[in-house]
Amino acid sequence: MLDYATLRVIWWALLGTLLIGFAIMDGFDFGVAGLLKVLGRDNEERLVLLEGIEPTWEGNQVWFILAGGATFAAWPMLYAVSFSGMYLAIALVLLAFILRPVGFNFRGKIHDPRWASLWDWILTGSGFVVMLVAGVAFGNLFLGVPFQFDGDLRMSWHGGFFELLHPFALLCGLVSLSMLLAHGACWAGLKADHVIAARAVRIARWMTLLYAVLYVLAGVWVAYGLPGYAIAGPVVTDGASNPLYKQVAVGGSWFASYMQYPWFWSAPLLALVSAVGVQALIGRRSVAGFIASSLMVGSTIASAGFALFPFLLPSSLDPRSSLTVWDASSSHGTLQLMLIVTAVLLPIVMIYTSWVYRVMRGRVTLEQVRKAHGGGY
């Protein structure tokens, strides 16, 4: 049996993996949905874009469901505090997630331009909501959020929806938005008819540039404008999961963990190198361009997770209540069992997912869409 501290670090890494899996796999679905009206100038072009994501978006979305379920199982406090604390923001995301499955399925079921257009707007809107709120939520992790525990470990939250909209958090929202729009455009460059793909390449270039500028800006803000959190006193890595057993000091730097573990720098570095890679590759080799944008998405999330380590959710109201890797996990036995289950099942998931992508491979062309839909919606 692995020791408790090691399992906690593994589950921290797995949580990151699931979030990155979600951002890469479902991120391009959101990006394409967000660009639906820009890249697709008429119904046929939009059908090309939608059919490029339709066979696989549903499986991709399970990365998010699984990230939620795994957080519930491995980090129950993180799940409880974040979902209840950011109540209305989460409700907004939930609404987006409710409308997507029905949107994809219902859009083509009635042949009427107004009906199709309604669902196009709904899919676009739900894409924007998720991309923005995800970034804003991540930004708030660096700012700390206003919650505290009482002796029963019942959490109370002292703030509302609008408190989440701090300028830094909004900047993070824009980083997320530009990053995933670029990623979505890279997918369209790979999957859509050449007419649309050419448009997508231009958008991917601009969005990647915007992303890189905003990402560096956010990094500078974190370095010079935001106080970091650190565990004060002895760090107990294998104690009971009770946040109130520790003390926390505020005022250091979020880059402290980068100084402690210099290999953490590889993440932001890779993010920027990948952004350059997207610029260089997307026009000529669309598969390589998409791989570059996937790396960009993954390493951006990793760089944020590294900076926060060992914190998962810092509390600005009562820093002692902050959730960290060492005191917000499930019990030793649960982490152990869930690791075994994940080690067995996740590779199987990846195998059949790859098979599905292989079956559904190839560009969706305008000609195909015209033939299949015959001018319908």
Next chain:
Amino acid sequence: MIIDTDVVTLSRLQFALTALYHFLFVPLTLGLVWMLAIMESVYVMTGREVWKRMVQFWGVLFGINFAMGVATGVTMEFQFGMNWAYYSHYVGDVFGAPLAIEGMMAFFLEATLVGVFFMGWDRISRIKHLLVTWFLALGTSLSALWILIANAWMQHPVGAAFNPQTMRMEVTSFSEVFFNPVAQDKFVHTVSAGYVMGAMFVLSISAWYLLRGRNVDFAKRSMTVAASFGLAAALSVVVLGDASGYTVSLNQKMKMASIEAMWHTEPAPASFTLFGIPDVQQRTTHFAVKIPWVMGLIGTHSIDETMPGIAELVDAAKGRIGNGIQAYDAMLMLRQDKDNAQAKATLAAHDQDLGYALLLKKYVDDPRQATPADIQQAADSTIPNVSVLFWAFRIMVGCGFYFIALFAFSFWKASTRQLDSQRWYLRLALWSLPLPWVAIELGWIVAEYGRQPWAIEGVLPTALGVSSVSAGQVLTSLGGFVLFYTALAIVDVMLMRKFIRKGPDGLGIWPSIDPSTATGH
């Protein structure tokens, strides 16, 4: 901290509405997908084109329903964290695991394959497509298995113990959680109910085509599949419902007594109240029509074991509240000094009853200060809503027996090739369409409303499980759900009607249905 009762009421209302709504779609998915698998198997074995068309036509309806199930399922997973944060903290160590495994083992499978099911007809071989459909069906049933393992733990929390340092329940044995006897009975009972629903859906709509004289061959074949599948499922749902009743009477005696409106312990074997008007105030059942012995047989599978009545169970609860207060006191002492040996011993002796002390939190901040009146009130609060359970159970069981009769008759008609010989039969089959929904929603009410006042039976009262959100926030989300879910329901019904009316004959627009292209593959 005092719990805001408005937040509790609104959160419960929201959970019940969203769960009942989700449960309109999931059982149909569960049942319909196996019918698709059967039809496609016949297609692959016989090579007859009509069977492929059947898969594709019923597949369209399946797809609309599947999308609704997925959309409303996300809500369920979000909602534990959003509205039941203390619940999530208190039992996440146990309850989260089956949910996460459901995602990895089942939902991933169905969600990934559903796209190939619809869009892969021309991209993979017949055999491969058939395998996709079978795995899709397997995924949906596995999904139900893990969700019901989680749910069964709420009804019968085995394999876990309270940890005073982390203030939550933690797993002591995963095999007990996963092989919970309640989970096994619930799983078979619930998926069988879904299979009945799927069979009824196909049976009723096919009957409508036969009444109109449309798609006759198509409808007769569909009805034959539905009749055989439905008969097996209806028998299973009632037999396993009985097993489920037996495990309830072992583990949730109060729920059983309330379903029966059994106010006092009767000499064994207890009689079954077929009909009556339960009177909660007087604690009696008026106009009771009783069948001797039956309840004792159902509840204990014996003739000499007694089943406790409500009054006796309330007395027992009072005793457990007393023990629970001692456990609560020990827990607070351990919070000050985690090595206090005496407190450890007290908690170990009474931690099974700690939840009963938490029932008092509704009336006093500190359960140790509770007056005898508070304790009486808390003990009385362990009685669920007797009238609702009494009637919900009886209507559900009545539907179950009706399904056996209808499917047995349909099976006979299909076997003797006279499905369309009598119009009254077709009308009966058509108008029976809503009944599985009635039975299934009532089944949810018996199981979950009957669990009240507990979120986790005997461990965590529902009222304590809520988040520290404001009533206004919950009201906002509740209003949003009512609005969006109503709109979606309207669109769903509209699309279902549209495609049913069009029928397989009207949907010739599908190139793969066109006979000229369909034979080759």
